[in-house]
Amino acid sequence: MLDKRLLPLLACPLCKSGLRYDREKQELICVADALAFPVRDGIPVMLEQEARHWTPPPGESPHD
Numbered sequence: 001m002l003d004k005r006l007l008p009l010l011a012c013p014l015c016k017s018g019l020r021y022d023r024e025k026q027e028l029i030c031v032a033d034a035l036a037f038p039v040r041d042g043i044p045v046m047l048e049q050e051a052r053h054w055t056p057p058p059g060e061s062p063h064d
């Protein structure tokens with residue numbers, strides 16, 4: 001589980017914008033770049049080559 005206190009400190013390595021935390025998938029999402037960065041053992045892996053392409057879920061709910 002990612003330490004939520006880390007979240008404001010994290011930024012996308014590509015565009016430097018803020019990230020969205022998906023706690024179910026354990027991913028940090030850059031909406032602008034449509035990339036999802038993995039969180040492994042609570043450690044965010046902020047590497048473009050580790051990220052997967054992200055698409056917004058249909059009818060996504062703003063539950064944050």
Ligand SMILES: [Zn+2]
Nearest residue numbers: 012015030033
């Ligand atoms: Zn980005």
